[in-house]
Amino acid sequence: MSAVSLPPTATLSRGRSLRQDAWARLRQNRLAMACGTVLIGIVLLCYVGPLFCSHTIEAQNLDQGATPPSAEHWFGTDEAGRDLLVRVLTGGQVSLNVGALATLVSLIIGVAYGATAGYLGGRADSVMMRVVDVLYSLPFMVFVILLTVAFGRSMMLLYLAIGAVEWLTMARIVRAGVQAQARQEFVEAARSLGLSDSRIIFRHIVPNVLGPVIVYTTLTVPAVMLLEAALSFLGLGVQPPQSSWGSLIDQGAKSMETYPWLLGIPAGFFSLTLFCFNFVGDGLRDAIDVKSGKD
Amino acid sequence: MLRFILRRLFQSLLVLGVVFTATFFLIRLKPGDPFAGEKAMPASVRAQMEKRYGLDLPVWKQYFVHAASFARGDLLPSLRYEGMPNAKIIADSFPVSLVIGLSALTVALGVGLPAGIIAALRKNTWLDYSAMSLAMLGICLPTFVMGPVLQWIFALKLGWLNVAGWFERSDWILPSATMGLIYAAYIARLTRGGMLEVLNQDFIRTARAKGVPGRQIVLGHALRGGLLPVVAFLGPAFAGITTGSFIIEKIFQLPGLGQHFVGSVFNSDYTLVQATTVFYAALLVLINLGTDILQAWLNPRVRLT
Numbered sequence: 001m002s003a004v005s006l007p008p009t010a011t012l013s014r015g016r017s018l019r020q021d022a023w024a025r026l027r028q029n030r031l032a033m034a035c036g037t038v039l040i041g042i043v044l045l046c047y048v049g050p051l052f053c054s055h056t057i058e059a060q061n062l063d064q065g066a067t068p069p070s071a072e073h074w075f076g077t078d079e080a081g082r083d084l085l086v087r088v089l090t091g092g093q094v095s096l097n098v099g100a101l102a103t104l105v106s107l108i109i110g111v112a113y114g115a116t117a118g119y120l121g122g123r124a125d126s127v128m129m130r131v132v133d134v135l136y137s138l139p140f141m142v143f144v145i146l147l148t149v150a151f152g153r154s155m156m157l158l159y160l161a162i163g164a165v166e167w168l169t170m171a172r173i174v175r176a177g178v179q180a181q182a183r184q185e186f187v188e189a190a191r192s193l194g195l196s197d198s199r200i201i202f203r204h205i206v207p208n209v210l211g212p213v214i215v216y217t218t219l220t221v222p223a224v225m226l227l228e229a230a231l232s233f234l235g236l237g238v239q240p241p242q243s244s245w246g247s248l249i250d251q252g253a254k255s256m257e258t259y260p261w262l263l264g265i266p267a268g269f270f271s272l273t274l275f276c277f278n279f280v281g282d283g284l285r286d287a288i289d290v291k292s293g294k295d
Numbered sequence: 296m297l298r299f300i301l302r303r304l305f306q307s308l309l310v311l312g313v314v315f316t317a318t319f320f321l322i323r324l325k326p327g328d329p330f331a332g333e334k335a336m337p338a339s340v341r342a343q344m345e346k347r348y349g350l351d352l353p354v355w356k357q358y359f360v361h362a363a364s365f366a367r368g369d370l371l372p373s374l375r376y377e378g379m380p381n382a383k384i385i386a387d388s389f390p391v392s393l394v395i396g397l398s399a400l401t402v403a404l405g406v407g408l409p410a411g412i413i414a415a416l417r418k419n420t421w422l423d424y425s426a427m428s429l430a431m432l433g434i435c436l437p438t439f440v441m442g443p444v445l446q447w448i449f450a451l452k453l454g455w456l457n458v459a460g461w462f463e464r465s466d467w468i469l470p471s472a473t474m475g476l477i478y479a480a481y482i483a484r485l486t487r488g489g490m491l492e493v494l495n496q497d498f499i500r501t502a503r504a505k506g507v508p509g510r511q512i513v514l515g516h517a518l519r520g521g522l523l524p525v526v527a528f529l530g531p532a533f534a535g536i537t538t539g540s541f542i543i544e545k546i547f548q549l550p551g552l553g554q555h556f557v558g559s560v561f562n563s564d565y566t567l568v569q570a571t572t573v574f575y576a577a578l579l580v581l582i583n584l585g586t587d588i589l590q591a592w593l594n595p596r597v598r599l600t
C-alpha cells in the first residue's frame with residue numbers, strides 16, 4: 001500500500017504551462033468571468049438577434065411616433081416610429097465592428113513598430129521612440145476628427161483612422177518587452193542558425209511578449225468604441241439610417257425629456273459593454289501579469 | 296534644467312511645424328470649400344473672395360504664405376466669419392473652455408484623490424470596493440451619457456440649474472461636474488495604486504516603528520511618492536479635458552473653442568482649422584513640459600535630460 005502515498009504519476013509527468021496557470025487564475029476571478037459571459041451574450045445578441053426581429057431598421061411609422069416599450073416593440077419606438085430593439089442591436093454591430101477592426105489596425109501597427117524598435121536598439125530605436133513621444137503630445141481628438149473628414153465618410157476609413165492614432169501605447173509596451181527578450185540566449189541561437197531578422201522578431205520574440213499585448217488589446221477595444229461613439233455624437237461618425245450606439249445616444253439625448261427610453265436603453269447597452277470589457281481586461285492583467293497584480 | 300527647457304522648446308517648434316503641415320493638407324482633402332453656404336454666390340464675388348484670401352494661388356504657394364504668417368504669429372482672418380481675425384476668435388472662446396477645464400480638474404482632484412487614498416488605506420473593505428466600483432462606473436459612463444443624465448436630474452427634474460447655455464454664473468457647474476466626475480474615476484484608481492505601492496515600502500514601516508502618527512505618515516511620507524502616477528496622468532488628463540471639450544460644449548451649448556473647432560471643420564474654414572489646431576498643439580506642448588518639470592521635482596530619481 002506504500003504506493004498510495006505517492007502522488008498519481010499523471011500529475012507528476014504533466015506540467016502546467018504558464019497559459020494554464022493564467023487561465024486558472026482568471027477562472028477564480030468571478031467578476032471577470034461574469035463580465036466575459038455577459039460580453040459574449042451581448043455580442044451574440046447583436047449579431048444573431050436582428051435575424052429574428054420582425055422589424056427592420058428603416059421601417060417607419062410616422063403616425064405612431066415614439067411609443068414606450070411594449071409587447072410589439074420590446075424597446076419601444078423612436079419619433080419616426082422605428083423599432084428601437086433592432087436599431088440598438090444593429091447599432092451594436094457597428095460599434096463592435098469599429099472596436100474590433102480599429103483595435104486590429106492599432107495592434108498590427110503597434111506590434112510591428114514596437115518590435116522593430118526594440119529589436120534594432122541603439123540609434124534606430126531612439127529615433128523611432130522619439131517619434132512616438134512626439135505623436136503622443138499631439139491633440140489626439142483633433143487629428144481623429146481631421147482624418148475622419150479628410151478621408152470621407154466611409155466606415156472602413158473611419159476604422160483605419162481611429163486605429164492609426166491608437167497604436168502608440170501598444171508600440172511602447174511591445175518595445176519594452178522585446179528589448180528585454182532581445183538580449184537572451186535563444187535569440188542568439190536563432191541568429192547563429194542564420195534566421196532573418198524579421199523571422200526572429202515575429203516568430204521567436206513576439207510570442208514571448210504576448211501577455212501584456214493581450215491585456216492592452218482588451219482595454220483598447222472599449223477605448224476605441226468610446227471614440228467612435230464620440231465621433232458619432234458629434235455627427236462625424238456613421239450616417240443615418242445606419243446607427244451606432246453613439247448616434248443612438250445622440251438622438252436619445254435630444255428627446256430625453258419626453259422619451260427617456262430612447263436615451264436609457266442605448267446608453268445602458270453601451271455602458272454595460274464598456275464596463276465588461278474593462279473588467280475582463282483588468283482580470284486578464286491580474287491573471288497574466290502576476291507582478292502588476294493588485295498585490 | 297535650463298538646457299532641458301530650451302531643448303524641449305526647440306523640439307516643440309518642430310512639432311508645431313509638423314502639426315501645421317498635416318492640418319493644412321488634411322483639411323483641404325475634405326470635400327467642400329469655405330464659401331459653400333446656403334446662398335449660391337455669384338461667380339465674380341466668389342473669385343473676388345478667393346483672390347482676397349489667396350485661395351486662387353496654387354496650393355503649394357498658399358502653404359508657404361500661410362506658414363510664413365503663422366511663423367510670424369499672425370493666425371490670419373477667418374474665412375467664414377468675414378474679417379474676424381482667428382486670434383480674436385480664440386481669445387474670445389478659449390476662456391470659456393479654460394474655466395470649464397480648470398473647474399473640472401478641480402472636481403476630479405477633489406473627488407478622486409480622497410477616494411483613492413481612502414480606498415488604499417481601507418484596502419479590501421466595503422469602502423474600497425464601493426469606491427472602486429463607482430470609479431469603474433465613472434470610466435464606463437461616457438461624457439455624452441453622464442451629461443444628459445445630470446441635465447435630466449438637476450435641470451429638468453429638480454430645476455436647480457439651467458439645462459444648457461452660458462448666461463448665468465451657475466452655468467459652469469453641470470459641465471464641469473460631468474467632465475470632472477469622469478476624470479475623478481481615473482484619478483481615484485491611479486491614486487489607490489500609487490498609494491498601495493508606497494505604503495508597502497520599508498521607509499513607511501520605519502516611520503511607523505518610530506511612532507510617527509498615522510495621519511503624518513499618510514500625508515507627509517506616502518502621499519508624495521503615491522501621487523507620482525497621478526501627476527504623470529495630469530498632463531494627458533488636462534489635454535483630454537481641453538480637447539475633450541468638443542462633446543461637453545455640444546451637450547451644454549457652450550460658446551467655447553471646441554465648438555469653433557468642430558464648426559470650422561464642418562464649414563471647411565481652412566484658416567480657423569489651422570489656427571485652432573496649432574493653438575491646441577502649442578497648449579499641449581506647454582502642459583507636457585510643465586508636468587515633466589513637476590514630476591522631476593516630486594521624484595528626485597527622474598532626471599531631466
